[in-house]
Amino acid sequence: MHTDQPQDIAPDALPEVITRYLDAHRAHDTAGALSAFHPHANVTDEGKTHRGASAIETWLSRSAGEYTYTIELTGAQKVDTDHYIATHHLEGNFPGGVVDLHYRFALSNGLIKDLVIEP
Numbered sequence: 001m002h003t004d005q006p007q008d009i010a011p012d013a014l015p016e017v018i019t020r021y022l023d024a025h026r027a028h029d030t031a032g033a034l035s036a037f038h039p040h041a042n043v044t045d046e047g048k049t050h051r052g053a054s055a056i057e058t059w060l061s062r063s064a065g066e067y068t069y070t071i072e073l074t075g076a077q078k079v080d081t082d083h084y085i086a087t088h089h090l091e092g093n094f095p096g097g098v099v100d101l102h103y104r105f106a107l108s109n110g111l112i113k114d115l116v117i118e119p
Helices: 016-026 030-034 053-066
Strands: 007-009 037-045 048-051 069-080 083-092 098-108 111-118
Touching: 016 030, 016 083, 016 098, 016 111, 030 053, 037 053, 048 053
Parallel strands: 037 111
Antiparallel strands: 007 069, 037 048, 069 083, 083 098, 098 111
């Protein structure tokens, strides 16, 4: 059943694969974060899409070192069994200094197939 209205859920109710990615990404554990993605996944961040494992690995490595910031998971929503949104509050030395970002996840076979990060 696909509804257009996401349901608010507790952040700890997110699927394990999403939590694994978020925890690894926060810890700058590129290999751990990458293990959550489907080999042919896509990540869209800052308007650019990174396709496939090697492109996502490069994106993970670059995004870890580019800026210094704190990230806090502030909310989670379930759209349906394969689509989730995790909202994060970031503060740091990036342009603007403060932003709330929505991480829109699409899952396939227990792995992240698509991730779109946008305000």
